[in-house]
Amino acid sequence: MGAHGHDPRREPDHRRPFGAGAPARVERCGRGRHGVRSACARREAGRLHPRDQRRARPRARRPRRRGAAERRRRLSRSCPRFPARAARDRPRRPRCQGGVEAVGGCRVSKRVLLAAPRSFCAGVDRAIEIVERLLEQYGPPVYVRHQIVHNEHVVRRLEALGAVFVEHEDEIPRGEICVLSAHGVAPAVKANAERRGLRVVDAVCPLVSKVHAEARRYADSGHVVALVGHADHVEVIGTRGERPDSTVVIESAEDAERLDPGGKPIAVITQTTLSLDDVASTVDALAARFGDLRRPDADDICYATQNRQDAVKEMVARGATLILVIGSETSSNAQRLVEVARLHGAAATLIDGERDLDHGVLDAHGTIGLTAGASTPEELVQAVVAQLAAAGYGELAEIEVAREDVHFRLPREVVAT
Template sequence: MSTPKPPLHILIAAPRGFCAGVDRAILIVEKAIEKYGAPVFVRHEIVHNKFVVDALRAKGAVFVDELEEVPSDRPVVFSAHGVPKAVPADAAARGLDFLDATCPLVSKVHRQAERQVDAGRHILFIGHAGHPEVIGTFGQVPEGFMSLIETEAQAESFVAPEGRELAYLTQTTLSVDDTSTIVEILERRFPGIAAPKGEDICYATSNRQAAAKVIAARSGAVYVIGAPNSSNSLRLVEVAERLGTKAKLIQTADEIDFDWLEGVQTLGVTAGASAPEILLRGVVDRLAVHFAVTEEEVRTAQENIAFKLPRDLAVA
């Protein structure tokens, strides 16, 4: 006689997974392959997810680190995280056909950075050093016009350039709570600092963090499906842990740790903005092999945003 499976109630966050910027970036690569034929080159990972990158590679995408690796007769796509101005300038100088898959919400931050510099302000950019989005945003303005603020301590100790007004902008995939604390410090220390027009942290990041908080509050543990280099996915883990719920980032069902789930009766599951739904379903299916699973979707917001494709691909 077989032993009955232990019960496990799974709370699935909504919204979760792909955002409009990721959908658009993937579609740009797919449409470019349709239009130009394979191979189509992509500078850096189009989005931070190995499953997505491998799927596009199988269709004919070739991922490279630098433009020098792109043959002169093949098109190149820039990733959703954005690139410094020097990159498209270099591509144009080499005569390359290029397509920019930068998320429109990241591009909005780029344009704000240009406007603040044009207004004579020094920008404090709240973000994580080395992240492609930060590198791309710093590359929109002349060197020395922007300073990176990663922590509350840095916000407290920053010394403003003499005679320069200040502005702040933020990476789009940050923790909403962390960022608001840093902003409070900057606004207290520099009362005249110019704020961005509208929220820089993107709607998808905010919505996924809000949903993660709700499921974490009701769960004994939370799995976040996403890549270890995905900023928005890492922030979802932090959001759950701050509520006192243990949380872990996994990329696929193969990384499920059943010992870690010992004693857990309610499990929250969500996915970062670059993780496809198929990975979440794979996790639930694997759990169902070991547990008597019941599912409940917990929706905290509706998303119906879509971004247009570049004109060259709109009818491809």
């Protein structure tokens, strides 16, 4: 009781915003401040703020997470005496920023650099169109001496349309159409076909025809023609056939050392699908030995060959550690693309299509360069791009080093009148 006979506990408690009745014993616990009844006191009084009601609900027990302590317990099994040392000495996986996990545990970005230009050149386009138009105009069969271009997919597609590929003109029945391949032939082949009554349509690339003309001109002016190329390639066989007695095939710098011109001046011509670096080294070897000679024209190497090789070099310079070249084994220009990539420090593989992709090899490379030989259809490139995307190479960047707008006229035999 107070001095005036009243009980202060009966005074209205303005600090209690909820409930009424007998005051509860005030305990300073939880978050109570300045005499305000704490949650514990209000809970005892049976009047709780909704917020406190939510807090007072029993919480479901959370599942125990396996943290550092659990990992140490597991590691202690392998080193029960020194568990901390076992955890410390455990080999750790190296970490890299971003990307996907690759060989060695390192995470790298997966991307594809796509060469531009790539695939068909103007000469290949022209040769294929000639065969297709002949099939439309005359119907099958249309005979083609040698593969029209060095790509198995192109050959199989044309065979399905009715083209028949042979290795010698004598295999073609008299009176039938005989298409000469894009690689060119010796004059004797064309003369033999005409003598047998075959209707000859020449699908040789105009750039190859230019090299044939140079061989004739140099030989007729008294030069020894040094033909830089591969002796067993069909293009070289055809070019040498222009002037076989005056032409010597030079495959390497070693061949240049053995050349004996017999006192005659030397003129150099080249196979159109060679590596620019190979041609330069061989020509330099000839110049070092014989001094004054007629060097090959700058455009003896096909523009398409040069552009595709430049694109490979640019992809390597931009970080591609693996170059995939789509093309057939018989394709000289595709083989040279592989050589150029390796010469500039990248791994390189020749594949025929998406089925040849080796995912074990791909996983070791974060950036892959993709190109195709001049006789490879673009649809094969897109199929490989799709397969690489499925393998995790989602980033695609096109590396353009040149724009090609070259077109060659069709022969009069297939031009619609």
